[in-house]
Amino acid sequence: MEFGIFTVGDVTTDPTTGRTPTEHERIKATLAIALKAEEVGLDVFATGEHHNPPFVPSSPTTTLGYIAARTENLILSTSTTLITTNDPVKIAEDYATLQHLADGRVDLMMGRGNTGPVYPWFGKDIRQGIPLAIENYALLHKLWREDVVDWEGKFRTPLQSFTATPRPLDGVPPFVWHGSIRSPEIAEQAAYYGDGFFHNNIFWPIEHTKKMVDLYRQRYAHYGHGTAEQAIVGLGGQVFMRKNSQDAVREFRPYFDNAPVYGHGPSLEDFSQQTPLTVGSPQEVIERTLSFRDAVGDYQRQLFLMDHAGLPLKTVLEQLDILGEEVVPVLRKEFANMRPAGVPESAPVHPAVAARTKEI
């Protein structure tokens, strides 16, 4: 099973000091966090993509390319790549290039984006979100698998005799996840292609996550890619840890109370009960994370959100130390022990990555 972190890339004032990092500091912090992820033995670093303040990651492959050059083992991914407003041709080119630079350590997650004005800023209509995701991905899928593409769709100028370069590394397209919180159409899309399905699993109750994953698994089997248990599932999660549970709660509370998404709403205690948020000791995080399996079955990738809501870099790096040293080794072992034979251990990222993992 793969463990990693995903970042939104928000520039948020630290509510305990009133200090707001500059964009430069935030971007450099993102790099430090990715390098730390590799250092503590995590498998995946994924960055979001946004085109509005207060977020910095508008150019994911630039950032991921830099991280690729500074790491050996980390899989570079996205959370998410906007399949609605990006040109699928540019996605094909950018991520195939990244795949070569990173020797195959690349996959990506498709998402629609939910910021209204971003669509018109890129010449699109948010009401067409699902059709854009379906058509654009159909083209991207083709561009990575067929050397010469003729194409005509609703949303982009037609292509005649077009070849997306570079071709994917060793002819193997980057593995794709489809992320959606609540659209059954996207679970269906992931199942149809035999791609991975990722649920962010942060803002909603786990019962809802389970419904989405169940739908994906059932349709994955329907389309003949394998059994429902063999479908490739990824989950998000959100944790804050200290040795003593009470210390974790005390330190994290001001960040929770002022967090951009759910701040000034429910209490930390209520939200922890209603969603997978876990603030406590490493042991509590281990137990909660293992409980996700009870809801969604054996899954392949767990990403944690660690660096948002204005948490200072030093704290985030400490969190990654705890995650890498005390939590993930136990989770790896426990999940592996429970996983039945025949259920994939991880996503099929690239044969080069699989070969490397065997050597290690």
Added chain:
Amino acid sequence: MQNEALKIVAVSAGLSQPSSTRLLADRLAAAARERLAAEQDRPVEVRVIDLRDLAVDIANHLVTGFPPRALSEAIDAVTAADGLIAVSPVFTASYSGLFKSFFDLIDNTALTGKPVLIAATGGTGRHSLVLEHAMRPLFAYLRATVVPTSVYAASEDWGSSGDEYTEGLPSRIRRAGGELAGMIAGGRAVSGASRAPGLDDEVVPFEQQLADLRLD
């Protein structure tokens, strides 16, 4: 099917306890139940939802995007009802903010075709057109079927019996309850007729999603 209970749900946005808004909701529900019992054989279940009890849940749902359990259950009850009674106090020239926030959290296609009886309370009869100018358009937007009689109860109505020109509150309640009962019994409910597909619905096969875009 024949003996499955008909469900009437009344939503009261009254804040004080006891509340005249809640009292009006109870009276309307009783009138509708009485008429339904007289006119057909199916049992009738009445449930009254006090939004006061859900006020914090409603605020949290607005902030987080998902409903806490009690609120989720209330929303399900409203959308599954055979008939809905919606009662708000008049606040600052309209229905109360809590009332509107609750209906903001219901899918905008979930009340399509649902029989709805609207009612309001206030300190003076001068606000009575709130029902026609604010509440009726709200449910028209939601494509619910609102019964012709809406009931406004001013404080003074609780202690008077009408006169030769106007009916008193009890007869207005009876008439409105009767209209709601008639609409429920007449099978006018076509709830959810044009609802957007959700997780509990049959999945749209991907081939069809592609075909809709005319891709191969």
